[in-house]
Amino acid sequence: MATTDYQIFFTKNLLDWHAGHHRPMPWKGERNPYLVWLSEIILQQTRVEQGLPYFERFKMAYPTVTDLANAPEDEVMKLWEGLGYYSRARNLHATAKHIANELNGIFPATYEGLRSLKGVGDYTAAAIASFAYDLPHAVVDGNVYRVLSRYFGIATPIDTTEGKKLFAALAQGLLEIADCGLRIAEGPNPQSAIVNPQYNQAIMDFGASQCTPAAPRCHSCPLQAHCEAFKQKKTAELPVKSKKLERRQRFFNYLIINWKGQVFIKKRSEKDIWQNLYDFPLIETDALQEGRLFLTKNKTCQTWLGESDWRLLRASPPQRQELTHQRIVATFWELEVLDNFSTKEKNWVAVEREKLANFAFPKVIDLYIKQKFLPLELF
Ligand code: SF4
Numbered sequence: 001m002a003t004t005d006y007q008i009f010f011t012k013n014l015l016d017w018h019a020g021h022h023r024p025m026p027w028k029g030e031r032n033p034y035l036v037w038l039s040e041i042i043l044q045q046t047r048v049e050q051g052l053p054y055f056e057r058f059k060m061a062y063p064t065v066t067d068l069a070n071a072p073e074d075e076v077m078k079l080w081e082g083l084g085y086y087s088r089a090r091n092l093h094a095t096a097k098h099i100a101n102e103l104n105g106i107f108p109a110t111y112e113g114l115r116s117l118k119g120v121g122d123y124t125a126a127a128i129a130s131f132a133y134d135l136p137h138a139v140v141d142g143n144v145y146r147v148l149s150r151y152f153g154i155a156t157p158i159d160t161t162e163g164k165k166l167f168a169a170l171a172q173g174l175l176e177i178a179d180c181g182l183r184i185a186e187g188p189n190p191q192s193a194i195v196n197p198q199y200n201q202a203i204m205d206f207g208a209s210q211c212t213p214a215a216p217r218c219h220s221c222p223l224q225a226h227c228e229a230f231k232q233k234k235t236a237e238l239p240v241k242s243k244k245l246e247r248r249q250r251f252f253n254y255l256i257i258n259w260k261g262q263v264f265i266k267k268r269s270e271k272d273i274w275q276n277l278y279d280f281p282l283i284e285t286d287a288l289q290e291g292r293l294f295l296t297k298n299k300t301c302q303t304w305l306g307e308s309d310w311r312l313l314r315a316s317p318p319q320r321q322e323l324t325h326q327r328i329v330a331t332f333w334e335l336e337v338l339d340n341f342s343t344k345e346k347n348w349v350a351v352e353r354e355k356l357a358n359f360a361f362p363k364v365i366d367l368y369i370k371q372k373f374l375p376l377e378l379f
Contacts, residue, residue, distance in 0.1 A: 004177075006226055010151060011178040011199070013222040018202035021209065026055060028201065033107035033132040034065045040124045041092050045085050045324075048208070054083050065107070068093065069100035077276055077360035084323075084363065086274055091119025111137050122168070130200050136179060138171035139200045140164075143207025148174075149239035150211060153228025157242035175199055247322070251288055252330040254280040254365070255304065258313070259337050262350040265359060269347070273323060278359040280332075281348065288318060288329060295333060308341040321364035330364050 025048065027039035038058055042051045057079055062068035068076070073093060080089035095118045099107060107128075108114050115125040126137035138144075145158045148170055156163040178199040210217050218230050229235045257264050257280075265278045283300050292312050295301050316332040351359070356369055 017222045036132045066100045068096040081360040138175035140171045147207045147211045150229035157240045247327045249327045251285045253283040256334045264348040266347045274362045309338040
């Protein structure tokens with residue numbers, strides 16, 4: 001078959017498959033660009049099952065972009081808590097403010113206009129452009145890379161400029177073939193501006209449920225007859241990435257300082273992970289610390305605790321959280337200080353233990369609070 005025949009086979013069978021495998025989701029068929037944008041930001045790097053309740057929660061709390069723009073930042077971060085990649089929440093809020101205040105609450109209606117929004121990359125701009133406005137832009141996300149690299153047997157690494165260009169052009173060509181098929185099906189008077197509204201959704205759903213990363217369902221696959229990866233037994237090798245993911249390991253020591261029934265927390269303002277979330281006073285070290293000697297020898301700890309009387313209540317076993325490029329190993333040191341304690345740390349806030357639930361914390365801290373942070377009398 002000529003290359004174009006493979007492409008026609010691909011689009012036709014993909015669309016037929018989609019017609020019989022419709023996965024209803026609250027954002028599917030949505031035409032409101034605000035809700036399409038909201039769903040796409042929530043679903044970045046997130047499984048559908050995990051993102052779904054967050055989408056419902058945000059939609060309920062902020063029915064319009066202006067409602068989101070007017071919400072306090074701490075409230076938005078709290079609603080986002082547990083979803084990870086918190087820069088998405090900060091960008092979401094900043095973009096809502098920009099649209100509400102600078103663009104009169106109206107979303108841009110072009111790919112370029114959408115792409116210029118904070119937190120909106122090529123994929124998200126294409127998704128909003130096609131789902132909300134029927135504009136002919138092919139989406140290229142992880143699912144699309146996987147399906148295309150396998151079906152066409154392309155080993156060009158997807159994380160290189162060359163790979164990105166190649167897959168974007170291929171995806172766009174396939175979208176145009178799908179559009180063309182729609183025009184032919186429409187008969188002699190096609191609406192030439194229309195794009196096939198199913199195509200982008202079809203390829204993403206196909207990657208999510210049929211051509212999955214670890215165990216693709218090749219034996220029930222409608223593309224199998226011409227799939228290069230299947231023919232060459234290379235499904236496990238495709239797609240190719242050039243860089244191996246390396247995670248930097250960081251050791252966080254959180255001091256939970258109990259003082260008059262309260263503990264100290266602080267907002268993370270530095271340019272680092274978890275910006276604008278809350279955490280406890282933190283001492284980062286080069287290695288895992290064990291034993292109370294760490295508290296008595298560490299200079300920062302000495303400065304914080306000063307001359308006050310304190311005692312160690314407990315130290316947690318190391319708690320881990322994996323981020324894309326970092327592995328956080330956190331130890332929670334629970335201390336009690338006597339009434340003569342005072343602090344010069346301006347950004348520390350004393351909060352009653354039962355009110356901690358009102359603040360947004362990183363996952364590793366949130367889990368610790370929920371599972372291990374028992375009332376003191378239980379120790
Ligand atoms: S045959 Fe297997 S690898 Fe090829 S597209 Fe289908 S599910 Fe993916």
